[in-house]
Amino acid sequence: MESAASDHSIHNCRSIEQPLLSPETAVGHDHHGKRIVDELDFFADNKGRLMEMRDQTVEVKEEGAHDHHGVGQEKQLPDTGLNLLTTYTSSDKSSMDDGTSSSHNMEDKHRTNELAVLQAELGRMNVENQRLRVMISQVNNNYQALQVQIVTLQNQKVDHQTPEQHKMINNGSVVVEEKQMMNGFNHIVPRQFMDMGRAEKDELSQCSLEGCRSQDCSGSSPRNDIVESMECCKSTSHVLHRDLSGRISTTNGGEDSPDQEFQGWVPKKVSKMMSPRDVDQASSETMSMIKKARVSVRARSEASMISDGCQWRKYGQKMAKGNPCPRAYYRCTMGTGCPVRKQVQRCAEDRTILVTTYEGHHNHPLPPAAMAMASTTSAAASMLLSGSMPSADGLISSNSFLARSALPNCPPSLATLSASAPISHCHIGPHSNSNFLRDATWPAKPAASKFSSKHDVCATNSRSSPFQPIEILGSR
DNA sequence: CGTATTTGACCGGCGC
């Protein structure tokens, strides 16, 4: 069911229109597809661009006329610097004496030539235009990457301060992120959340799509594709209970500041301590404002789990409907009571793809290896929730930056987006050079055995993973 | 023996 939902969104991305595409969002999300057409929007509309082009050509023409003016040329021949017309003009002069008919011919030839020259000029201008567009794209790329980094840094900073902010709502961290995003991006555009129901897709098409894209990008290692996915949904009462219980428990212990750092995850049972009325009241007052962000990363990995630098403890496994592969539930154990959870499941269609869905916010400092991922997912979630992206494609485009920031060692050309809202995905191939998100079994015990015991299909891959867990362990 | 994993039970939401 859930996998089906994510599939939907993946597919949906390709078909979403982006009428409000802003320069920031338009850039960079794809230099290789027809999206280029969209990037044209950077410059005014088509009409305006045409006018601009025409002006430029006219200008060239005038310059040419001016140059020749000093020589006393009546015919305003454009000086193209190609010496196309010099011989012609001399012959023209001689032919002018011959007669009017030939001079007419020559005039026609002149015009044809002039036209050709102008067309050549136009072509050059077009090339120049394209180049400038690419440059602007790159500048915007850098700009967005910097913005992501800023958000990331702010996230990390807030994690160690202002517990009150976490208090605001149940899923405090998410809200804090929203604020930061609002600060980071001065424009707050009410974001149109994508229509979940409309998000229909098949995983296969997405995979093939990404394959093509990464080939476009790198020409090599087409399996190194990155898709990061974000999904946003109203929090379920499950989360509500959990968060509420956390809040309550801390308020019982201390009078103020139920810092998430110390409340962490609290067993759902605690919520039973609350009177149902409390739960109802709290849920009703928070339900409307809660948005629960989940960020899912799709990694092409043969191991049973990707290494994101954190320490996870498995607390459950279920057979998800519609997917022969089981879904594993992990809880972060790096910090005591860290509320972060993740679900790991293989893609039904392509079992080499691991779909890892993160939920929550770490309440503890992260090792450098985990920093990139955590901050990226946070940024992704906050970007999603903040509504700072006017359109799904905007989200998508920034997603590529998130993906790159999450994978600093992964060449940008290998990071592709298959965009979608509410989910876009990053794929990371096992052959990526990145130290990050590399296949690994974690902790020490090979997770392969878990799946191999019951699910052969899922398990066989992990043993053949080309990566050595040692490297991951060493990075911690 | 301490810790992590496994796995069936349990819970709550949701649709009918």
Next chain:
DNA sequence: GCGCCGGTCAAATACG
């Protein structure tokens, strides 16, 4: 109300 389903719990088990 009932069944399905996703998610979580926790006792049993495995492991180093």
